[in-house]
Structures are given as C-alpha cells and as structure tokens.
Amino acid sequence: MALETYVGNGARRAARVRVAVDTMGADRGPEEVVLGALEAAEDGVAPVLFGPRGLDTGGLELVESTQTIGMQDKPAEAVRTKPDSSLVLACRAVAKGEADAVISAGNTGAMLAAGLLELRRLPGVQRPAIAVPLPANGAPSVMLDCGANADARPEHLLQFAHMGSIFAEEILELQNPTVRLLSIGEEAEKGNQLTLEAHRVLAGDSLLDFRGNVESRNLLETPGQVVVCDGFTGNVCLKAIEGTILTVLGSLREQLRATRRGLIAGLLMRPAARSLRARLDPDVYGGAYLLGLRHLAVIAHGNSSCHAIANAIRLAGRGVQHQVVERLAERVGERVVASAGPETDPQK
Amino acid sequence: MALETYVGNGARRAARVRVAVDTMGADRGPEEVVLGALEAAEDGVAPVLFGPRGLDTGGLELVESTQTIGMQDKPAEAVRTKPDSSLVLACRAVAKGEADAVISAGNTGAMLAAGLLELRRLPGVQRPAIAVPLPANGAPSVMLDCGANADARPEHLLQFAHMGSIFAEEILELQNPTVRLLSIGEEAEKGNQLTLEAHRVLAGDSLLDFRGNVESRNLLETPGQVVVCDGFTGNVCLKAIEGTILTVLGSLREQLRATRRGLIAGLLMRPAARSLRARLDPDVYGGAYLLGLRHLAVIAHGNSSCHAIANAIRLAGRGVQHQVVERLAERVGERVVASAGPETDPQK
Numbered sequence A, B: 001m002a003l004e005t006y007v008g009n010g011a012r013r014a015a016r017v018r019v020a021v022d023t024m025g026a027d028r029g030p031e032e033v034v035l036g037a038l039e040a041a042e043d044g045v046a047p048v049l050f051g052p053r054g055l056d057t058g059g060l061e062l063v064e065s066t067q068t069i070g071m072q073d074k075p076a077e078a079v080r081t082k083p084d085s086s087l088v089l090a091c092r093a094v095a096k097g098e099a100d101a102v103i104s105a106g107n108t109g110a111m112l113a114a115g116l117l118e119l120r121r122l123p124g125v126q127r128p129a130i131a132v133p134l135p136a137n138g139a140p141s142v143m144l145d146c147g148a149n150a151d152a153r154p155e156h157l158l159q160f161a162h163m164g165s166i167f168a169e170e171i172l173e174l175q176n177p178t179v180r181l182l183s184i185g186e187e188a189e190k191g192n193q194l195t196l197e198a199h200r201v202l203a204g205d206s207l208l209d210f211r212g213n214v215e216s217r218n219l220l221e222t223p224g225q226v227v228v229c230d231g232f233t234g235n236v237c238l239k240a241i242e243g244t245i246l247t248v249l250g251s252l253r254e255q256l257r258a259t260r261r262g263l264i265a266g267l268l269m270r271p272a273a274r275s276l277r278a279r280l281d282p283d284v285y286g287g288a289y290l291l292g293l294r295h296l297a298v299i300a301h302g303n304s305s306c307h308a309i310a311n312a313i314r315l316a317g318r319g320v321q322h323q324v325v326e327r328l329a330e331r332v333g334e335r336v337v338a339s340a341g342p343e344t345d346p347q348k
Helices: A010-014 A030-041 A075-081 A086-095 A108-119 A154-170 A193-203 A216-221 A231-257 A260-268 A270-280 A306-321 A324-340 B010-014 B029-041 B075-081 B086-095 B108-119 B154-170 B193-203 B216-221 B231-257 B260-268 B270-280 B306-321 B324-340
Strands: A017-022 A045-052 A061-065 A101-104 A129-134 A141-144 A178-183 A210-215 A225-228 A287-291 A296-300 B017-022 B045-052 B061-065 B101-104 B129-134 B141-144 B178-183 B210-215 B225-228 B287-291 B296-300
Touching: A017 A030, A017 A086, A017 A306, A030 A045, A030 A306, A045 A086, A045 A306, A061 A086, A075 A108, A086 A101, A086 A108, A086 A296, A101 A306, A108 A287, A108 A296, A129 A154, A129 A231, A141 A154, A141 A231, A154 A178, A154 A193, A154 A225, A154 A287, A154 A324, A178 A193, A178 A231, A178 B231, A193 A210, A210 A216, A210 A225, A210 B231, A216 A231, A216 B231, A231 A260, A231 A270, A231 B210, A231 B216, A231 B231, A231 B270, A260 A270, A260 B260, A260 B270, A270 B231, A270 B260, A287 A306, A287 A324, A296 A306, A306 A324, B017 B029, B017 B086, B017 B306, B029 B045, B029 B306, B045 B086, B045 B306, B061 B086, B075 B108, B086 B101, B086 B108, B086 B296, B101 B306, B108 B287, B108 B296, B129 B154, B129 B231, B141 B154, B141 B231, B154 B178, B154 B193, B154 B225, B154 B287, B154 B324, B178 B193, B178 B231, B193 B210, B210 B216, B210 B225, B216 B231, B231 B260, B231 B270, B260 B270, B287 B306, B287 B324, B296 B306, B306 B324
Parallel strands: A017 A045, A017 A101, A045 A061, A101 A296, A141 A225, A178 A210, A178 A225, B017 B045, B017 B101, B045 B061, B101 B296, B141 B225, B178 B210, B178 B225
Antiparallel strands: A129 A141, A129 A287, A287 A296, B129 B141, B129 B287, B287 B296
C-alpha cells in the first residue's frame, strides 16, 4: 500500500494549512476559541471553525453543527450518539480531506474516541498516545502517553518510544533524541511489572537511543528527551507537575502580598516571574498531539486562553508542514510492526 | 491472640522512647545522622545508634556493626548476606524489644526487606505501605503507598485506606479523615483497571469516609485527607511534586540573580521564601512511615540533613507514644481481614 493512500492530504500542503477547530466544549466558551483562531489566522494557518449556527466567527469559515459534546459526556457514547456535534464533524472533515488537522479544547476522551472512529489508527499502530511537551531546563522534552490509554503493555511503550522520537525530531527539533522510561529508580531492576518488562523491550531495540530509566523528580532537569510511560502514570505525573507549579507560584504570591516588604519585592521581581512563567506555562505549547492516527489531532487544555488556542492551532499547522503523520507511518510501518508483532485488539 | 503478643513493647512506653538509628547508608554520611540523633535526644527521645566501631556518637549509646548496606546493594540479598549490618541489627533490636522503633536514611528497599524479615507484618496485613505526609494547603494530607509495593491489587488499596486513616488520626491529628483514590479524573469511571476496581471496593466499605477520586493536580490544594494508590504511582507522583518544587524555586532564584533589580527583590522576599520553604520542604516531616509491620519503622530521605534526621526520629517517637502500631493491629484485625479476605502471598 502506498503511503498516500492512508496519510491523506499531501497535495494540499503547499497551500495554507487548513485546521479544523472544534469551538465547543472548552471551559471558557466558544468565543475564546474563536479569538484564538483569529490570532492563528494571522500567522498563515487557515482555521475552519465548527460550531453552532450564528456563532460570531469574525469572518472565519464556519461549518454549522447542531450538537455539542460536553465535558461530562461519556466519550464513546457521545461520539456515537452525536454525529452532528462540532467535534465529530471536525474530525470527519479531516478524514475526508477537507482539512489537514483538527484541534479541540473539549472532552479529551471524546476527542480520542472520535479520532479512533473517524481518523482511524495508522496501520501497525496498536494504541494512539497523547504526547505532551515538558518544559525541561535547557530544551523541552516530550512525555507520552499522557492519558490516551490508562492501561498499557510493554510493546505499546516501545511504539510510544518510536512515535515520541519522531515528535521530538520534527516538532521539538531535537537531533537523535534519547529515550527514557519513566520509573521509580534509575536502575533497570527498579519498577513495576510493566516497566521491568518494557525496559527489556526498549533496550533490545537497536534503532532507539535508549538510556534507561528516569525518575519523575528529574523530568524538568533533563532536557531534550523522549519519556515513555503508560497513560495512567503519564497523566498523574503531568498533572502533579502542573498542579505543583501553580501551587508554588500561588503560595509565593500570597506570602508576598501579606507584607508591604513583600509587595515591593513582588513588583521588583515581575520580570523574573514573567520569564519563569514563559518557561513553565503549559499555554506556550498550547496542546498535546494525539499520535498514531492517520491524520493530525491536537488536544488543547480545557481551560485554554485564546493565546493557548492559537498556539495549539499553530502546533497543528507545524505538524502538517513537518509531515509528522507521514513520518510516523513510515517508521511504524518499517520497524515497529516487525519488532512488536501484529496489530492487536485495543481492548486488552 | 492477645494484642500484646505481637505489638511489642507496651510496658516501655512510660519511659523515654528508645529509637534505633541506623547511622549508615545515608548520602551525607554517619556524622550527619549522629548530629540529628543528638538534636532529637534533647527532646526526650532516647536514640540508640547502630554503626561501626569507633564512630564518634557524642556520648550516645552505640551498638557496633561490622557490615554496611549501601544504596547500590540489592535489598533482599543485602539483608540476607549482611546480618551484622547496622540496618539489620537495628531492626533486630526493635524486634527483640530493646528499642521501640527504628529509623534509617539508607537503602529504602533494604529497609523494607529488613522490616518484613525482622519486624514482620501485622497479622491480616497483606502488604506494608510507605505513608508520606503531603504539604497540602491548610492541613497536611497523607499519601500511601509511596513505594513499598510497585504493583498492587484493589484489596491492598483498601488496607492502605484503613492504615492511612489511623496515621492521619494519630500523627496528623485529623478527626474523621476522608479517603480519596488517586486517579486520572474525578469521576468513578475514570482510571485504569486497578483504580476502577479499587473505587468499587473502597466505596463498598462503610467504615471509611470515601469521597471518590482525586487528581494529582489537586493534591496540594486539598487538605487533610488520606490518598491511596499503588506504590509505583505514589512514588512517581511524590517525586514529581518534590522535583517540581525544587525546579520552580531554583529557576526563580536564577532569574532573580540575573539582574540587580532581581537581587534586591530576592533580598526583600526572603521572609516569604522562608515561610514557603517551611511549608513545602520535605525535611519538615523528615520521614515516611512504613506501616503494617509489628513495630514502627521510619524511612528518612537519603540526603537528609541532620534536622531532617532529628525530625524523623521525633516522628518515630511520636508514633510510639500514639500507639500507631497497636491501633493498626486493632483495626486491621477487626475490619480489614473480614472485608478483604485472608492474608495472601506477597508475591502476586
């Protein structure tokens, strides 16, 4: 099978990248998403909005939807029973070649379900994975899976390592990225049943630059690497990092506001705080890639600001320009199927 | 069987609490541990040191050991082949009633192995768990298991909930502590196979005040609760929090040092920073409890300062005074055996 038959819209790439934007389901409402799309449109991406009739799009193209998937909806059920939702229509437009990539700040589970149903997995990919850039000191790293699959097997982590390596090369611009396994000790014999076996599998793949385990305490201090883990662990770890950043900065602000001396210190430290926030703010990347599908899908934070939405749209555009899906298809087709065996049922 | 036959040294409680201190294996060397023991000795605890002949103990009692277990030693093997190590001798002294509790800042795995071998599990306890106080906003919480068992089953998490509740009542002085399950979404249907099943088991135990799932991002903002998880997840989460605190504070310091304005801000904010560190510094508690054994064992950070060691010794003393082991024995004997079935083999 030629690559073109399943990786989609190569011919369109010379033109402006068209990104299908689900305007519904985000915490701050569709207006914030529209503002983000308008911001991204100034940078050469062509957003196509999916949302209810009458939505003020500031002149951007709108595809009308009659249904909405909310944060509380059960993902698989919602996708099945709401075929005219903005999310499903946006994914379908990409599948049909009417857009190059899709982004949503709505229900993550529903995005995953719609992705599997409408965009479908690349041949050879056992599980798609959510890849999230980490603000490591020096150069960003990428961690995956951050929540697409709550349970995983060692061979899934091997695929994540290959998919993450391509993400690191194309999106983070790292040359020859190294791969680490997230575990509870740096030694090979430290871990749970999954990581002990995954360590063996990763070490046995000569095409990866596998450097062993990494502990979560060192994630932000070890730049430019691909960190693999199951989706439950990745999600817990990522949210622990995000929550702790917010707590530390929030507590410091509170302490400073309590005294006059602190208030002055707060004013003086503003530039430093801003620069710190620029590094640690998840909005800088805006979104996570859902890797392993036949088309690009980007998941934005539920409470994204318009700037975060704009960054997520740019991230999608960049993925299309760098042919991330085509490169994944190649690498998974050539290598991973051979080393990890045939495609298996996603229900373990 | 009467409680006294397996919970040990009740009669000694009226006297000063004797804490067996393993001086070896800590990152900063035995001298730092001795300094910590001397600090704790001023507060009414009686430390008994275990270490090599000739160690300057500043007048504290020394039991001489001829072997040392290092950070790189394989835990079970080290405990078996080094019966005259400071760690094994310290545990054995507690088992024989010569001390009331044991602390070590050495190899955590070896402490766990020595605990299982020398101190032994309480009847009915399937797995011991490492319980770590979290610096939540308002009142500390406790998370367990933070690494004693890399893999766990739902009924283990149920026992952790009971053991953690007693820890919260006796050590954190929380009345009627609520129990939460660490997962990747607040809804009952979000999680992996382990947490989905554990949620059902926890919700079915009418003796617990179970309030459902908690996400790692909210751990530091939800005070006064017992958070249960498997040891792999707990260890990853805890180290992510610790690492992020260090990274954020370190990056801020770096930013401030880069400009004159920042330097002044740094000077002015010192009191606020100190107060923040007092809340978030793991040294404040000094150590984690290894719960579920017939005697108290406290695990201190490998790189503990002498103050952290002193706090770990005080924590052990407090546990003895509050009869944590006796209360665990009661609760596990009465309830958990009944609801979780008979003791099972620790090798899953």
